[in-house]
Amino acid sequence: MSPLDVLDWRRRIAELYAEVRAHGDPAAGHRWWVQGRERLLRDHPASPVPASARSSYPGGRYGPYDPRLRFRAGIDTDVAPCRLEIATGTDGVVPFDRIGTLRLPIGDLDVWWLGSYGGGVFVPIKDASAGRATYGGGRYLLDTVKGADLGGDPSTGLVVDLNFAYNPSCAYDPAWACPLAPPGNTVGAAIDVGELAVPGDVHV
Template identity: 60%
Template sequence: MTELSPAPAARVGDVTLSLLGWRRQVAALYAAVRAAADPETGWRTWRDGRDELFAGHPDSPLDRSARADFRGLPYAAYDPALRFEVVALPAESQRLEVPTATDGVVPFDRIGAVELEGIGRLDLWWLGSYGGGLFLPLRDGSAGTSTYGGGRYLLDTVKGADLGGDDERLVVDLNFAYHPSCTYDPRWSCPLAPEGNRTAAPVAAGELLPPGGWERTPSPSPLAGSG
């Protein structure tokens, strides 16, 4: 019997349709978080769902060798004190032009800020290209030790990472802090936390690095209009 090779992934330009599938599943995962009976249950759903995506999806940021040994992403225990419902505060306008791995150079406009107890003020960024979306990165005092040196993401709504809220308030839950794709493999280019999204306070919540870090973790590049 002739063994058939798997069909190549369908492509639109330089992007495979499997990437659309990844984003669709991430959006569904965050929808389940918002619908959960309580925040910690939602967090467990999110954690388990991310493990499934990282282990089995063709667009996992883990390379094949890392996937073969994958036993789950490490996280700090859930801390309900690190969940906030906050209003957006005014901030001076600023634009950053950020190269990314899949979307080319994209503009981010500072549209406001949030104030988190024990953390301080963090800038809110709006994706200025088609469709828009809110982006909230964080580089805290754990960066370079227990978390990636370039920081983590809290919200990235264009990619589905949206914890909810209403017309007046945002849900910002530090337990949902997660690493960008460039943490695991340098083929990814990710926007990192600019100056207004950095704090010296360590955040003992969210996704952590495994002992010794990921084998292919690159050095962070600054987000001075790049990433």
């Protein structure tokens, strides 16, 4: 995997999310996202699925789309300052600053800003399904620096659709070190939608 492979991966992810935002029907957009994500996981040279496992990759599992878990939420910025410094496998120590909190019916989720070059919004989630139906370390909802952006704006709120929760790279290969959900991104509800636990035979 070369830096240009990673560049192409990020471009394709950004294009995929742009296509999702263009869909008038969120459920149809979700089907398009699943198909596109699976294609990239199986075939792209920068896929987090180990190269030795891609030819036998069985495909991921995704919960059925639930429109009740799609929200447009404003960011409550009246929160105490907080900084996380997270060691990652490829990017060194990555700083995140809390810029607010999303108040959702399923629980509150902190919103983080990538405090390094370029910046970006990052919203992970760990719910009661973690370690059972979903990856034990939690999943990502938004990671705009890498193209995972469902839309919205400061005046109308961010689009936060839990059906698009997806696994971090370390779910596929423990060689990756990924930022995982801190306590402010942990909720007590079970969210059995989005990308579910990775099949055990992916780790080859």
